[in-house]
Amino acid sequence: MITAELLRRLRNDLPMNVTINLLGREGPAAKITEGYFRFVCPNCGEQRATVNPRNNLAHCFSCQQNLNNIDLLLTLGYDFRSAVAVLEGWLRQFQAQQARQKTPTTPA
Numbered sequence: 001m002i003t004a005e006l007l008r009r010l011r012n013d014l015p016m017n018v019t020i021n022l023l024g025r026e027g028p029a030a031k032i033t034e035g036y037f038r039f040v041c042p043n044c045g046e047q048r049a050t051v052n053p054r055n056n057l058a059h060c061f062s063c064q065q066n067l068n069n070i071d072l073l074l075t076l077g078y079d080f081r082s083a084v085a086v087l088e089g090w091l092r093q094f095q096a097q098q099a100r101q102k103t104p105t106t107p108a
């Protein structure tokens, strides 16, 4: 079942750079410049879609389009249900990885 809460988590909790890395060759070309993760905008084809790390939303500085994880998969030809299913799997995988990597921090 697709709930509003699940959609919120797919938009917010799975970093867009993780999604794009997992898409691999299927996804847009991407690179990190000036500390920002940028990728080729599926709307205009310019490499000016830039992920805002605060809200995990990409904004294209060329055509002004905003994209989240779900929008990105839809532009690649996924239908809504498949996009949600794929992202849900990746989110689970990502969070399991985060949990494993979590190490206790020691005060400096």
Ligand SMILES: [Zn+2]
Pocket (backbone or CB within 6 Å): 041, 042, 043, 044, 045, 046, 049, 060, 061, 062, 063, 064, 065
């Ligand atoms: Zn664009």
